[in-house]
Amino acid sequence: MKTVAILGFGCAGYHCAMSLRTEGYKGDIHVFSDTDLPPYNPMLTTYYAGHRLPWKGLFPFGTLKGIAKSLHLTLHTNSPVERLDCKDRVVRLANGERVPFDAALISTGARVFIPPIPDLPEKNIYVMRTPNDAQALRDRLDRGDVRRAVVVGASMVGIKVAELFQRAGCQCVLADMAPSLFPLAAVPEVGKELAGRVEAKGVELKFGVGLSGIRETGDGLAVSFDKETLSADAVVLAIGTRPNLDFLDDTGPQVDRGVLVNEQMETSIPGVYAAGDCSSGYDIQSGRHQIIGLWANAGYQGVTAAGAMLGHPVRYPGTLLHNITHFMDMDFIGFGDVKAQGEVIRWRNNGFFLYAIRREGKLALVNIVDNHIISGVIKSFMSRKFLGNCEPISPMQRVILLRNGLNEDVIHLLESTELEGDLIHG
Structure with a gap:
């Protein structure tokens, strides 16, 4: 094996590259990223937006230049992958460049889901996933001109964004189609328990309401739900994520929401692996494939993929679905x-x-x-x-x-x- 291609450079991609070098691999490692930022932790973005973490704190492995030097990487930054050609073993970039590979890791992560709302305004609407997203919301909060905010999505991200507005003294509504808080992790009884505590902190909650539209008004935004329209100076969409797999076609690995992998993180294409938020690994409770968007899980998957590339007897059986979050002085x-x-x-x-x-x-x-x-x-x-x-x-x-x-x-x-x-x- 002379060349490894790592598509996407987050937690999984970094751990794969680091493990390859730690295990003595001397060949070329090409890293492809659509940004020029080093690997970052998406769950830390709200801490930066709220001035509770410095900019460099978003990047737990250091600078991109330092990582590339220590791991001897060939970087292709700001270089979106147009297609992963598994038949010819070539990574094709949007700029026309072609890079051959012997083994590849798909670790392109996930992006924020934006609902298909007609004529969605370009201003005063925010999301929270990347450092740039965090910077945009931080800058807006620092301006001090948000009096009313609406957060759509009663998720782990949504509640922490609502906390940012609450701490800034803004009126905030957190809305979701679900009947209670954290619908993917908390049973309704616990969700209602948490809701009472959140409302006591001053955040208004609206459940069982579907977002139907957002339009600009003279002094902000009108946010429409099923039977009600709210006014807001800022809206944050925290509805969920989707894996970044647009560069795959029918000749690529099998996909079921995420790229399907076995316990060695190998896909349906020999020599092509996947890890992190774009992969569908094992939920040890159900035994089924599922995307498990957890930081530690991505790291283990990246290490496992590296070992498999090198022919080592590695096995990652999967993990248990879990969520841990701290917000508004509660856990x-x-x-x-x-x-x-x-x-x-x-x-x-x-x-x-x-x-x-x-x-x-x-x-x-x-x-x-x-x-x-x-x-x-x-x-x-x-x-x-x-x-x-x-x-x-x-x-x-x-x-x-x-x-x-x-x-x-x-x-x-x-x-x-x-x-x-x-x-x-x-």
Whole structure:
């Protein structure tokens, strides 16, 4: 193998390149990026927009020049890939350049989803994904002329953007078609619990409403939902993302929303791998392919792809769906299948709320409000179960749970494989 092509240079692409060099690969590594920025963490953008993180803090691996020098990379920046020619093993760029490869990693990430709204205005509408997005919203907040804001999307990103407006003293409405907050991670009962706490902070919530239009007015924007129109000085769309795969055609790897991969991160095309937010890897709970847009997951996938390229006996079995976020002085953590049905475990302790569903002797879902300390123990226990490890919670992990709000009865319920009916505590 003489040449590796890495398409997209985020967390997955960086870890692939770094691992290749760490494992002794001496050949060429060509990196293709549609920007000239180094790898950045999208989940840190709201912190920069709110002056809680410096610009360089968005880039955890350092400068692009420094990375390229240390890893001996050939960079193709501001160079969108027009087509990945898997048959001839060539990367074709929009400027006409052609770069051959022996192995390739597709790690092009995802972009913000913009709904197909007719005549969408160009001004006063923002998204939050890239450092440039964060800079645009930061500049607008710094101007101090936003009195009313509307955030569309009750997602992890949406709530943190709403917090930015709330901290700036703006009237803010957070709206979504879903019936409650965090619909992809929180069960309705927990979503409503969080909603009450958010509304107490001064953010107005509107659920079950679909965005139908945005138009310019004399002094801002009119944001239309099913039966109501709101006025706003700024609108942020935080509805979701879509994988960046426009450069693939029918001759490329198989795609099901993301590029389908096996446990070595190899696609349906031998020698072509995929990782990160554009790949569809394994959810260890369901055993199905799914895009899992998590920073750590992307890193593991990139390392695995590098090992597979080098012929090493690597295997990444996948991960458990999970979300962890901090906003407005509260925490939410969600693990597992939000649609799971089964026995319910509830526990309250001084503002801490745990809601769990147990199915077929395993925890199928856990939602935690305001207790991030226990989240690592819970995730580890759930993940081991889905991977076939039946060991109970260890004595040290039990101490962590006991010291942070749980008692022996609740721990027993979380561990138990016996059917005990609906379980309500606290």
